[in-house]
Amino acid sequence: MSPYDPTAYPPFAVTVDLVVLTVRSHALCALAVRRGEAPHEDRWALPGGFVRTEENLAQAAARELAEETGLRAQQGAGASPAGTSAPYGGTSGAHLEQLATYGDPGRDPRMRVVSVAHLVLAPDLPTPRAGGDARGARWAPVGELLDARNPEPLAFDHGRILAxxxxxxRSKIEYSSLATAFCPPEFTVGELRRVYEAVWGVALDPRNFHRKVTGTPGFLVPAGGTTTRQGGRPAQLFRAGGATLLNPPMLRPEV
Amino acid sequence: MSPYDPTAYPPFAVTVDLVVLTVRSHALCALAVRRGEAPHEDRWALPGGFVRTEENLAQAAARELAEETGLRAQQGAGASPAGTSAPYGGTSGAHLEQLATYGDPGRDPRMRVVSVAHLVLAPDLPTPRAGGDARGARWAPVGELLDARNPEPLAFDHGRILAxxxxxxRSKIEYSSLATAFCPPEFTVGELRRVYEAVWGVALDPRNFHRKVTGTPGFLVPAGGTTTRQGGRPAQLFRAGGATLLNPPMLRPEV
DNA sequence: GATCTTAGTCGTCTGCCTGACGATAAACGC
DNA sequence: GCGTTTATCGTCAGGCAGACGACTAAGATC
Incomplete structure (x- = not known):
């Protein structure tokens, strides 16, 4: 077979962009970096970078994630649309799955760039160092980043990607146990509830929530201790169980 | 801003591949084409092709779809992961949404190719003509294409993409009204039920199904006629209603 | 040390939805 | 007419979620 004629197809650059979400102080936050180079120099953007020749898409995303946050990724089913979390028992890894691909002709003024966006769910982390070509990095509440009145909207089409x-x-924590990816290895039912409340932006009934999560087989396993770090009566500590799919799902309240 | 230095990133080719699904004679079928050129010449594959310079990903998918089937696509929310169907009132267009992106280094022996797979749901169509560089085209039951004992498995990683x-x-018809994309503009409750049965590969209770779909506001609107094309008692004809999300969802029986 | 505040945990009740049917209706072929 | 096929309406029991009462156990405050 002869080598493929490179004039027969248009050349593209392929990047990965990361939507890294966490919950801190009762708000859903995303990682944003301040760009250190053109285009959109000095504007906030999602972390990301070019895919290298020898790596696949998930590896590129994991590499960028490690460079920006030091997080080891627990990959889901890779490119699989219904990316299920790999079984794990409370390591400090974050959940990583492919999100979608963005390739409009004008989205990057330099050239034709196709970006394969990935979604990362991580427990609360310290403020990241600015890595690579970024001038700064911060956790920003998503409501603020996506606010149409924000004087510093995200660069490129990153607002759309973040949304x-x-x-x-929001939809995935309804029918999977992925909300535990936002929690530390051991957590209480109340902490898990505050994750749902922050991601959905609603208040949930503590009693019904407790009944639901403790009554779903395989969702939570007791870790054997208690904590009072939230104040009030000591709460039992749990670890994420092996179950990945919630059936019946956790219902998101309407409006 | 100076033009971007093309030596600073590895060049990729970007393609779209199509998973075109339909229901014919009670079986879920996918469109397969016989390749007319290397690599994998004469093997069955998913239809697809290179993305052109001036078009976005959804446009490329719609163009390939038209070339292979003559179908006009009703695009969902494009690259949006929760691609919702555009509102429409029974045209002959098919549903199109982005599926996932596949970019392992060795997936195409010619060069580094990143493929943005799209999912198309279409009503039953005549056997397509072989378009472009394909030697043939056919509707094949997905169970057959994905069978590990099939002596002619799909080329490249197309088996994985199809799966x-x-x-x-299968999961999307649970919580959306997308099953109507498999039906002609006017259809009966029984025809819709046979779509669910073919896609899920299960038998559903006609009485409970009827109660569910007619009781969900906005799912079906009466078209004002009846038909006996399925034999038996005449059935009311319906059109797809405006609702796109089914809440509560249609439950897929276990096992 | 009594009391207040904050959370966590266990129960109860009611309404909605689903699954498993029975029964009836309206066409067709013989 | 009679059996067959498909559509459509009803009934009933069980499961689950929302609303909410009651009790428990820690730290904070007076």
Missing amino acids: DGVERA | DGVERA
Whole structure:
């Protein structure tokens, strides 16, 4: 077979962009970096970078994630649309799954760039160092980043990508146990509830929530201790169980 | 701003591949084409092709779809992961949404190719003509294409892509009204039920199904006639209503 | 040390939805 | 007419979620 004629197809650059979500102080936050180079120099954007020749898409996303946050990724089913979380028992890894691909001709003024966005769900982390070509990095509440009146909207089409990632996270914690990816290895029912409340932006009944999560087989396993770090009566500590799919799902209240 | 230095990133080719699903004679079928050129010449594959410079990903998918089937696509929310169907009132267009992106380094022996797979749901169509560089085209039951004992498995990683697309379709008709995309503009409750049965590969209770779909506001609107094309008592004809999300969802029986 | 505040946990009740049917209706072929 | 096929309406029991009462156990405050 002869080598493929490179004039027969248009050349593209392929990047990965990351929507890294976490919950801190009762708000859903995303990782944003301040760009250190053109285009959109000095504007906030999602972390990301070019895919290298020898790596696949998930590896590129994991590499960028490690470079920006030091997080090891627990990959879901890779490119699989219904990316299920790999079984794990409370390591400090974050959940990583492919989100969607964005390739409009004008989205990057330099050249034709196709970006494969990935979604990362991580427990609360310290403020990241600015890595690589970024001038700064911060956790920003998604409501603020997506606010149409924000004087510093995200660069490129990253606002759209972030919105898609947030919507994916919101719907996915309904029918999977992925909300535990926002929690430390051991957590209480109340902490898990505050994750749902922050991601959905609603208040949930503590009693019904407790009944639901403790009554779903395989969702939570007791870790054997208690904590009072939230104040009030000591709460039992749990670890994420092996179950990945919630059936019946956790219902998101209407409006 | 100076033009971007093309030596600073590795060049990729970007393609779209299509998982085109339909229901014919009670079986979920996918469109397969016989390749007319290397690599994998004469093997069955999913339809697809290179993305052109001036078009976005959804446009490329719609163009390939038209070239292979003559179908006009009703695009969902494009790259949006929760691609919702555009509102429409019974045209002959098919549903199109982005599925996932596949970019392992060795997936195409010619060069580094990143493929943005799209999912198309279409009503029953005549056997397509072989378009472009294909030697042939056919509707094949997905169970047959994905059977590990099939002596003619799909080329490249198209088996994996097809499996992901089928799983997406199976889960999506649970909580959306997308099953109507498999039906002609006017259809009966029984025809819709046979779509669910073919996609899920299960038998559903006609009485409970009827109660569910007619009781969900906005799912179906009466078209004002009846038909006996399925034999038996005449059935009311319906059109797809405006609702896209089914809440509560249609439950897929276990096992 | 009594009391207040904050959370966590266990129960109860009611309404909605689903699954498993029975029964009836309206066409067709013989 | 009679059996067959498909559509459509009803009934009933069980499961689950929302609303909410009651009790428990820690730290904070007076």
